Amino acid sequence: xxxxGLFIRLLTLLAVAAGCGQGAGVDGLQVLRHTREIVRHxxxxxxxxxxxxxxxxxxxxxEALGLEVDTHTFRPVTxxxxxxxxxxxxxxxxxxxxxxxxxxxxxxxxxxxxxxVGANDGASTSGLVLELARVLVQDNxxxxxxxxxxxxxxxxxxxxxSADSLYGSREFVKREKNxxxxxxxxxxxxxxxxxxxxxxxxxxxxxxxxxxxxIWNQASRLGHERIFRSSGRGSHIEDDHLxxxxxxxxxxxxxxxxxxxxxxxxxxxxxxxxPNLEVVGAVVLASLPEIARQVKRK
Numbered sequence: 001x002x003x004x005g006l007f008i009r010l011l012t013l014l015a016v017a018a019g020c021g022q023g024a025g026v027d028g029l030q031v032l033r034h035t036r037e038i039v040r041h042x043x044x045x046x047x048x049x050x051x052x053x054x055x056x057x058x059x060x061x062x063e064a065l066g067l068e069v070d071t072h073t074f075r076p077v078t079x080x081x082x083x084x085x086x087x088x089x090x091x092x093x094x095x096x097x098x099x100x101x102x103x104x105x106x107x108x109x110x111x112x113x114x115x116x117v118g119a120n121d122g123a124s125t126s127g128l129v130l131e132l133a134r135v136l137v138q139d140n141x142x143x144x145x146x147x148x149x150x151x152x153x154x155x156x157x158x159x160x161x162s163a164d165s166l167y168g169s170r171e172f173v174k175r176e177k178n179x180x181x182x183x184x185x186x187x188x189x190x191x192x193x194x195x196x197x198x199x200x201x202x203x204x205x206x207x208x209x210x211x212x213x214x215i216w217n218q219a220s221r222l223g224h225e226r227i228f229r230s231s232g233r234g235s236h237i238e239d240d241h242l243x244x245x246x247x248x249x250x251x252x253x254x255x256x257x258x259x260x261x262x263x264x265x266x267x268x269x270x271x272x273x274x275p276n277l278e279v280v281g282a283v284v285l286a287s288l289p290e291i292a293r294q295v296k297r298k
Contacts, residue, residue, distance in 0.1 A: 026281030028274025124195030
């Protein structure tokens with residue numbers, strides 16, 4: 001006899017699948033809908049009411065997918081004093097307890113001089129991670145346990161430094177290490193600034209080479225060399241993957257710092273491309289089976 005909990009979960013999955021109409025693929029329009037909800041209250045830097053509402057939306061979407069949702073609120077010291085920040089994680093158990101993380105930051109950078117909503121810089125990738133969660137709830141080709149993680153406080157509150165940046169990812173790694181969970185994490189994929197219309201992603205310099213190789217091979221196989229450029233190498237970028245790399249966890253940062261509206265008031269919804277977000281999502285999904293095989297070999 002089916003348990004009540006399993007019955008409710010099956011109903012949730014059927015409702016999600018029926019409502020999307022895109023089969024197993026990433027729906028760029030749905031990513032843009034999530035993005036719109038995250039920025040609808042305007043600038044949402046850490047500690048703001050708008051950021052609290054953005055976090056509630058993300059957690060609510062993960063819960064609607066039937067995922068276990070873990071939120072962790074912390075109050076680090078910043079150049080603006082102690083600020084309330086909240087990391088959010090949705091957990092999809094797999095056949096294997098080893099963990100693959102799909103992550104984004106969801107805060108926007110604070111500016112005194114202008115309004116900055118960060119439509120691409122945080123919101124679009126958070127929307128894409130939510131959409132990947134929707135797809136992977138229906139079919140997880142990796143077989144690993146998946147954590148969908150949304151970091152608060154990626155942006156510097158003042159000027160970027162090792163102390164004033166990456167608050168959420170640093171706290172996440174410290175907390176999971178203290179809880180004995182970090183040893184389960186086999187790899188981490190970070191998404192940042194991948195929603196632009198003129199999207200160009202180069203291999204980021206700090207990222208683990210074998211993760212870069214798998215992802216770019218899949219992009220080439222799918223015919224997406226226009227976006228995932230094989231010629232040239234990207235910069236070494238300080239981003240939320242660094243705390244994981246420092247902890248010995250393979251990690252990759254998919255990021256386009258050629259985005260013309262980066263950290264400008266013009267980083268708004270009209271600058272985003274649903275089709276490009278679909279491409280990035282499709283490449284990530286296609287890469288998961290081989291990434292899982294590499295994790296299981298270690």
